[in-house]
Amino acid sequence: PQNIGIKGIEVYIPGQAVNQAELEKFDGIPQGKYTIGLGQTNMAFVNDREDIYSISLTVVSKLIKHYNIDTEKIGRLEVGTETLLDKSKSVKSVLMQLFGDNNDIEGIDTVNACYGGTSSVINAINWIESSSWDGRDAIVVAGDIAIYDKGAARPTGGVGAIAMLIGPDAPIVFDSIRGSFMEHAYDFYKPDFTSEYPVVDGHFSLSCYVKAVDHCYQNYSKKYTGDKNKTVGLYDHFDYNAFHVPTCKLVAKSYARLLYNDYKSNPEAFEKLIDSETRKAIDELSYDASLTDKLLEKTFVTLAKAETKKRVDPALRVPTNTGNMYTASAWVSLASLLYYVGSKDLQKKRLGVFSYGSGLASTLLSVTVVSDISDITKVLDFDFKLGNGRKIESPEQYVAAIELREKAHLQKDFKPSGSIENLASGTYYLEEIDDKFRRKYSIK
Template sequence: MERGLRASFMAHAYDFYKPNLSSEYPAVDGKLSIQCYLKALDNCYQLYCQKARKLSALTGDSSNDAVGINSFDAVVFHSPYGKLVEKSFARLVLNDFLSTPKETILELYPGLEKFSNIKLEETYFDRDVEKGFMAFSKELFKRKTLPSLLLSNQVGNMYTASLYGGLVSYLISKSVEELGGKRVGFFSYGSGLASTMFSMKLVAGPKLSQLVSQLTYVHDLLAQRRKIDPAEYSKMMESKEANYNKAPFTPTSSTDLLFPGTWFLVDVDSQYRRTYDKVK
């Protein structure tokens, strides 16, 4: 972890929350949720850059003088879904663009100079800005962030775990030799809302090799998944909804298809006390 380079942003927002405890599903304001995510990203990134420049002045390390998207070899995001991550990456490029001296915009951002006078807070749903910066940053996104989206694209939204699923995805996308020395930026987000941007440098050596070697199972587990038709999946979800918050309750579904090491619910007693077991 890079000490002194953690930037957080928090606010009170009803973007995604669970007011009804009798239901497992949240109340979601989709448009507000996206705006909150992007606003948090803007604030965290700007504060991170400020801290990086300040740290550079204190330590004499010039590597943070002009911190920006190119300061990172990879950027990993909290990923509700892939398209939001792609938009968020472009959003960081937009932040860099707006902090660039106007006399160098044409050279550094050809084709985007028409956006030089926009206000960041007015661009959350500006389709022209979004399309322009997503197109401009497409190849950069493929190099720096797409490798981290393997699990997100294959499994879906893992909520808190999605950021660290992104790290796992990135670590298994390259050889240990390629990973050594890489600087990775992270954006962590939780609705309501709280967010943090931080970074780390991967140090080549036995510890990194051991960590990566412990992740070799990921591709195999993905390949072992069982494909079911939508009707069967819908029945499973209907059963889950019908039994939500029931007590006492004993699941009737089979554990035969669970991977070894998976924890599963054995029962819930009349006082809502849960018992779990682990697949051998």
């Protein structure tokens, strides 16, 4: 099979969000911390009417509908999520309800923080390249409900899901070289089954992310250049870059961090760009100190500013308006890039995708757009989904929704009471959980 890649994308964004500037006021936080400091504009949220089964059912049913998919022609279906409702039963098995008589579908759920979707994408590519491939397409689903306990991490929540149709002869083709970095770290994890909230060491998780950016770029580069000390060159190699987006600010810093790796690979090229005093200070940093050093960060963020605006900002338009979607985040960032740059300007362009999951697992991969993608951008329809397609609710309503979720957690014999008013047509929602924890849904 040739040109294995993405043939269709559907993104689910909930019917309500809270404005981050309103949240700053409500939380009594200095103005600008969430909006400028973290780079976030609106945060999507759901009440007790939606869960990982419902949002996955919503996004996959819409993918099937909008791309007219013959469900018999799907041979693999995988889900990446870290929003667990069950320690045994998969989300994938729930989604089998959408595939009619087709029960011959490989794939299951993959869990590791925000990385499960990317692992599922890699599995789908590998299956299509393998001797067991039967000619059918794959669907990869990634989605999460990202919510945090009260405190500093709360404004970095969000909700969303993506479903991608993956197969041969695609307009968005996966390049064969990837670079990964995996390591043991307790930066963000969910050891407490009685709560939906993670345990998070916030600032440590940011430096883990930056370290992963370094190693993935170096590992990706060395497979291209054949030299472990030589990077591919950020601007030469990638036309655009999408990232896992915990906050848009971290992404801007991480893009600049790639440029720092280019500097380390070829310092002479930066002689005229960075004064010698700054270079000396940067060169003297230990690796660990370099991960959080403010002078280094500022130097490269400033150097990369214009290119960040051109090559990364379109990938942040959706994330700044939804917040973190965990497993879906890197892929929705790619979808944002596709939508806001548009088919014409993306022809023959290479797009980097950096995926990070705490704990930790990370990969830098790339795709090349080889033909028209306007059918895909039309379905994405982000202007509507982020505009008239949803409602901006008050911080009070956001907190009330989160409280409903807390009450619903781990319940059986339960009827959710949250409003279904904001749900778009075609959205699945929870009707009840019976005495055996079985969940029943309706469609708006």
